[in-house]
Amino acid sequence: MEFFFKPRGIAVVGATPGQGKGGRVIIDNLKRGYSGEIYPVNPRYEDIEGFPCYPSILDVPDPVDLAILFVSARLVPAVMEACATRKIPGVMIQSAGFAETGDQGRAIQDEVKRIADLSGIRVWGPNCMGLVDAPSRYIFSTVTPTIWDTQLVPGSVSMIVQSGMLAGAFLVDIISHGTMGINKVCSIGNKMDVNENDLIEYLIQDPATKAIGLYLESFADGRRFMDLCRRSPKPIVVLNGGKTARGAEAAMSHTASLSGDGAVIAGALAQVGVFQAQAFYQLMDFCRTLSMYPEINPESQNRVAILTYTGGAGIVQTDIMDGYGLVPAELSDPTIEKLKSVFPEWMPPSNPVDLWPGAILNGPKKAFGAAMEAVAADPGVDAVFVHCFVGGFELEPDLPHLSEVARRTGKPLLCWISGERELVTSFQREAEQLSVPVFRELPRGVECLSVLLNPGRSKAAIGSDLSRPSTAIKIPDVLNKILDSENGNIDEYLSKQLLAEAGIPVVEEDLVSSMDEAKAAALQFGFPVVVKGLMKGAGHKTELGLVHLGIDSPAGIASSFNRLQAAMNGKGKVLVQRQVKGEIEMMAGFVRDPQFGPCVMCGLGGILAEAINDTIFGVAPLSFSEALSMIGRLKSQKLLNGIRGFAPVDREAFARILVRLAALGDSHPRIQEIDINPFVINNGSPVAVDGLVVLAD
């Protein structure tokens, strides 16, 4: 990809002299920063902006590694052919009018793709804003040249942005505010050829990039994406626009209906330690923070020292932290003693550390500096959050000193800044230079701190596993035949047979064909039992009155058997099950996601599933530690840990179930969906008491 990032010469096809036109803007931008050869291409001009203009790409001299195309879509295929003839390795198509505009544009894009595949040319775009490399001052883009009038703050965050306009707008905003450093911005548009995965691969190797942020509307190859992220030593943050909303009517299982709304994406990202953002500046703020502290001690906990100039903000921050699992650190006695040196006598130091009176007594630099030294040295403190005010009250701390303490002690420092406008901006710029993340909004700062201290940052903690587990689950021929021949829902009994073969614990049960067999089965299991009617295509057995719970006598069996036969017109089967009592109910499932392929779901089941949607998806195959990590990400940890004297859920047993469910679905392509709801948790152990397997049609 070096020909995109460090080309020795660039041909600009469609360069024009007119003010403000895209074709001129590209040349303008190149001229102001790019150090290689610039070759305008346009048969109508002899000279553009002082550069000789070539009638065709064929006429451009060496060296030329990259052609930037800014001509009408319909002209692009011919230019591509010429690029192929001229043996240019990289083409960046910035013009629009391709697949995004409908069938006609799509046909042109397909033609371009065909030429690219034949010739081996790598194509970036079309319908994109190209590439900006801030430290090199390389701007291969139609983005407005007025950004040169403001400060171009180089940083170590690189971005990959799918939407063209968004990339440009965002860049202008960030660069002109000058408070957030950028390394590279790659606007990939329709990603016809070069996609996010190619660029992640490049940026992982790029020494100037410390954190990678992506805005994506789709995943070009979800599994390659996951594999890259799993291996990335650099933090990655994704803002995913447009969650896959699966049509609820198309879903036969509960699992499938839950898999929309981004649940699979969220699970896949968490599985490989990628952070997820919900909005643009949040994405940048996460990246910025992570790029400044890419390596936090994995032993770090969630204990925060807050240095503030106003008790009120300390209180508010404590309240906000509560929502992110962060707690105010309990300061040690030696720390308290040290703080006393900058506190008035009437005021006992505590955390949040209110430094107003201390700053009045000692001056802000001494008060904040001494407090920073004290809390950063405290082994009970994992990070320091400082409230700063500039303008008017003589509260400004010595930021380089605070930053130096943070680096020396390995405790990340984050700041919240308020005050007079111009002073705030200067403070932000100084902080950017010092690699101290600074925020205008307290909740955003807290959120970024939580990202930093998130145990998910450590690959070990998320159970991410480079050695992928084997996926083969062998099932007996008789079941294999069913898998091959049936389609749609298969009945509960067969479904559970299949699950049992995969090593998933299922309730004891028998299919019975007479009342006597039913009674015999019940006697074998012991009363009470459950009696169910199985009918082809009848999904919601409970609602149809086909589930009889708590049958506790032979007479009950008789009555139940007769009622079921009547309800099913003699056309169904009757199933007698041991009735399992349990403390809580869980569920698990399998689904094939259009972007990530085979996926497994776990969650709370039964009535809890109706009350709260507490489910986590993971992408198959799952390693055992990944499965454990999924269970650990459920919201209802309190329930899983055992309540009311009940045994805690056996997480290892449930994790093995998830691993096997993943393997079962992964190794049998005709399995479309699986629902196991509920698993009754009996003395901690999960047993499937209902199950549904859906086969391909």
Place this chain on the structure above:
Amino acid sequence: MEFFFKPRGIAVVGATPGQGKGGRVIIDNLKRGYSGEIYPVNPRYEDIEGFPCYPSILDVPDPVDLAILFVSARLVPAVMEACATRKIPGVMIQSAGFAETGDQGRAIQDEVKRIADLSGIRVWGPNCMGLVDAPSRYIFSTVTPTIWDTQLVPGSVSMIVQSGMLAGAFLVDIISHGTMGINKVCSIGNKMDVNENDLIEYLIQDPATKAIGLYLESFADGRRFMDLCRRSPKPIVVLNGGKTARGAEAAMSHTASLSGDGAVIAGALAQVGVFQAQAFYQLMDFCRTLSMYPEINPESQNRVAILTYTGGAGIVQTDIMDGYGLVPAELSDPTIEKLKSVFPEWMPPSNPVDLWPGAILNGPKKAFGAAMEAVAADPGVDAVFVHCFVGGFELEPDLPHLSEVARRTGKPLLCWISGERELVTSFQREAEQLSVPVFRELPRGVECLSVLLNPGRSKAAIGSDLSRPSTAIKIPDVLNKILDSENGNIDEYLSKQLLAEAGIPVVEEDLVSSMDEAKAAALQFGFPVVVKGLMKGAGHKTELGLVHLGIDSPAGIASSFNRLQAAMNGKGKVLVQRQVKGEIEMMAGFVRDPQFGPCVMCGLGGILAEAINDTIFGVAPLSFSEALSMIGRLKSQKLLNGIRGFAPVDREAFARILVRLAALGDSHPRIQEIDINPFVINNGSPVAVDGLVVLAD
């Protein structure tokens, strides 16, 4: 309060000439804006800043309505005495060193309070930053005079801020950024006398104030606060710093342990239609938005038209809206037709309305203008959210036109702005003048829109009721005697007797003293029954093995009775209950909150209470509609509406229970806490199957 807000003359006690000193700053600030008489008071000077300086407050001539004190705390009582002699109606104490600094300071504050009470002087502060009135340019504060160097943007939001430093810092920040208009900021400090309620009362009457924002660390009088908010026609927003964390060990009931962490405050605010913020700029943003659209059509729903210059941001906004219950409006056919006039042929208009190609074709002013006219006229659109970009891409809309359409059609318009720094600021200032709320962060804009469209804005919708329900619940003498004589927990049987007298449905049950009585009771209720052992002080009966469920035969009764007698050493009582089967379990409770007094709680019960903390508090007495509104604010509406073919919960029956529970607790002051958990919901109807009443010690 007019002597605070519009004094004819102000004495500044402790005025000094030194640069940057508080006593000088006050005079500086007064001089630059205040139009009445200014009287520095300080025996050491003859003249300060060109004003004659008086040796004592006694020497200050008429008119003088307000004295601002900026002298050491220990001198304040003597000055107060002098103010009393001089008959000054209002005193604002800006110096610190009072109750906030410990016992010594508290003693001084008590002395000041004594003088104030005796003399009738109203005291504002101490330990505060005073008052700023932006449109009048009255700055009665030590806040830095450099704020005069920046634009003082007058607006219609007034603030009441408990923390002194915070008020000052906040003000400097907001004023210097010039993007958020302010009417009055009242920093009330220790609120020894003048408190938030006095100021709310004043600001409700103040024609210049359209929305009121408060930062509070405590409520001076929660019930007066609620009464004022209930009657306020103006929107009120509260940021509450420092949630009351009740000591869990002090709480005997589940209800009491849940009442900490701000749950009571959140319930009380919602009950009277007050919005709650979690952070400072959020507080301001809510206020700003509400002040610009104080009167939204109460029929408004949640349907939003999004006009954007980039599809990506439209998608992201849609995702964010999902979390706030807002949906993209379905545009009508006529609207789509109108949009076509500014769309290219290949692009069918839809919502989010992506105007990039249209803006390139028609220019941004025409594209955004026509789109705004179209969507605002659509009866299926409740609000319009516009993405704006300034700088570089020729995307800038005609904001005055958009604003005019919004006002004309009654559809609120909100904007998200990105772009070049200075242009963004100009845009924000222009929007402020046009009363269009504009945001730098998309999620904040969406959040503010949700506040605007929140049905809680309408007093009718929250069931807020000015006629307070009567609270008298009469109970028989025998129970009254128990209430008067017992303390701490009373047993389950007595507790439920009390609840039954209050009209709360409880399960049928009998106290039995022999095995025969137990069997007789069981036969009367019908098997299965529940048999419980009641022992003084034994709270968690289930954990102690004192609850036997599903006893289904006379033999079972015998065994159960014997086991309980053994477990209780013959010292307890045995209770036989009808076993009630139900679909889900709920709970309710009563507690006395230190700030808001008698409160009622409702929530999901049983195992659901352990899984999810879904509870809502309300302040007693409750009207029926307020109780219904509490139930409507539970998160688990899906469960309450009936799942799996079960009947929906009878909300009216449950609301009557809450009203009665409130009345019971409210009318019997020895009742400290009540827990009813669970209410079994049987065919929709709630029946209390366990209950605990805790009396005062």
